[in-house]
Amino acid sequence: MITCLEFFSGIGGLHHALNVAGIDASVAKAFDMNEVANKVYQHTFGSAPSNKAIDRLTVKDIERYNADCWLLSPPCQPYTRGGKLQDSEDQRAKPLLHLITLLPKLSILPRYIFLENVKNFECSQSREALVNQLDSLDYYIQECLLSPTQFGIPNHRLRYYLIARRRDTPSDSEGYIERAIIHECWPFDGERIEFKTPSISAFLDLEETDAEQHLVPEKYLTKSNNFRFDITKPSGHQTSCFTKAYGSHHIQTSGSMLQTKNLEVSSYDWAHPESLLSLGLRYFTPTEVARLHAFPMPPWKNETTDTQEPSVNSITPRQYEAPHCTPHLKFPDDIKIIQKHRLLGNSLNCWVVAELYRCLMFID
Incomplete structure (x- = not known):
């Protein structure tokens, strides 16, 4: 060992x-x-x-x-x-x-x-x-x-x-x-x-999609004229880098926001940020960020189920699969959401x- x-x-x-x-x-x-x-x-x-x-x-x-x-x-x-x-x-x-x-x-x-x-x-x-x-x-x-x-x-x-x-x-x-x-x-x-990339939906907590605590506050959106936020949808295949400031008022450069409503809308009026309020923009939850960072987590309902055959050559690069090996990443109950985001933003x-x-x- x-x-x-x-x-x-x-x-x-x-x-x-x-x-x-x-x-x-x-x-x-x-x-x-x-x-x-x-x-x-x-x-x-x-x-x-x-x-x-x-x-x-x-x-x-x-x-x-x-x-x-x-x-x-x-x-x-x-x-x-x-x-x-x-x-x-x-x-x-x-x-x-x-x-x-x-x-x-x-x-x-x-x-x-x-x-x-x-x-x-x-x-x-x-x-x-x-x-x-x-x-x-x-x-x-x-x-x-x-x-x-x-x-x-x-x-x-x-x-x-x-x-x-x-x-x-x-x-x-x-x-x-x-x-x-x-x-x-x-x-x-x-x-x-060419690795197959699952959609963002495979990492989401669907039951938390409309949770009030994860919605981006209106005041953070409306004060940012002409800033092109990184908005992604569950069907998308890329999110931007999450930083330690994610989940706070630093919404311009700290990571992607998830669009949960009016999913047919893909063209955004950046000059009028109040138009974004109907899109149900929310932060990714700490659990979702942890999954995107490939921390070992308990199996979840929406994860991709595609698996690969084990390679005979142990050093052959693998197709990504959600890792469930133990111990899983666990946060104590008294760790706040903003602290979780900070810790994950500093991680790898x-x-x-x-x-x-x-x-x-x-x-x-």
């Missing part, structure tokens, strides 16, 4: 992805300072993450777990416009940089390292420090920018991923960063695969990560 450490664990997306991928692995310890996320993580997995600051972890703190694998999803703000693109000068980048400096001090290096972050990380100083350190320690590195839409999931969420495996023998080649390729197609090599797509685990990282 592979023993993992999960840094910046959030609600456990990287942990869930191990189960979705069917990897024989366990998470010895997770680390995060977000109290609400840690509460959800413990409620789901039954173990509480450490809230010790990651940039204060010592070699002794890490070596006590004898981990074969590091899973990392560090804060994205240092690499976004909203975070002012301060990169390594941002205090929120310090924990990752600290882990990078700790690596060569370990008596036994982890065999596997996986990192997820936003687009722009690939051109950051933090990424440069990371890949240079991994290269010097004889890791085989692969990098990519991929979205769930490329895997047959109707949600656009472009993210950077790094997959690193320790070489059995030292490599003669040097200077990885000068010859690095950031892959933007899935799979990386070989013939392109478990299916994408699971496929990268299966096909690229755990292939020894």
Whole structure:
């Protein structure tokens, strides 16, 4: 069994992805300072993450777990416009940089390292420090920018991923960063695969469609003249990226809204946003967002039932199927809807990560 450490664990997306991928692995310890996320993580997995600051972890703190694998999803703000693109000068980048400096001090290096972050990380100083350190320690590195839409999931969420495996023998080649390729197609090599993408209706809670608590407030719509909201219908096959601000008054850039009435209307009068009020626009529920992010969930009535035959080759890319492996993602009863949206907006797509685990990282 592979023993993992999960840094910046959030609600456990990287942990869930191990189960979705069917990897024989366990998470010895997770680390995060977000109290609400840690509460959800413990409620789901039954173990509480450490809230010790990651940039204060010592070699002794890490070596006590004898981990074969590091899973990392560090804060994205240092690499976004909203975070002012301060990169390594941002205090929120310090924990990752600290882990990078700790690596060569370990008596036994982890065999596997996986990192997820936003687009722009690939051109950051933090990424440069990371890949240079991994290269010097004889890791085989692969990098990519991929979205769930490329895997047959109707949600656009472009993210950077790094997959690193320790070489059995030292490599003669040097200077990885000068010859690095950031892959933007899935799979990386070989013939392109056209995955079937289910409609959005396959992810919906139909009984909640008209729930008052999920309707977009009228005041948020009518104040936004000439803004082209991302409106999608149950019959559609794509949603935009959900951010941590989803479900709040930040409706212009935080994710798609679902049209539940007058479904024959497809042409919208953006100059007169009051015309949108008859469309029954609502937010996707946290449960629906979690499904679109491919978190393991209990089976639901409306999900797609198409299944595929298991592949003889375990590293063959799979057609998306709703994952139901346990444990399921579970929120404690006292977590508010807006908190759920915030946590999910900060998380990742478990299916994408699971496929990268299966096909690229755990292939020894």
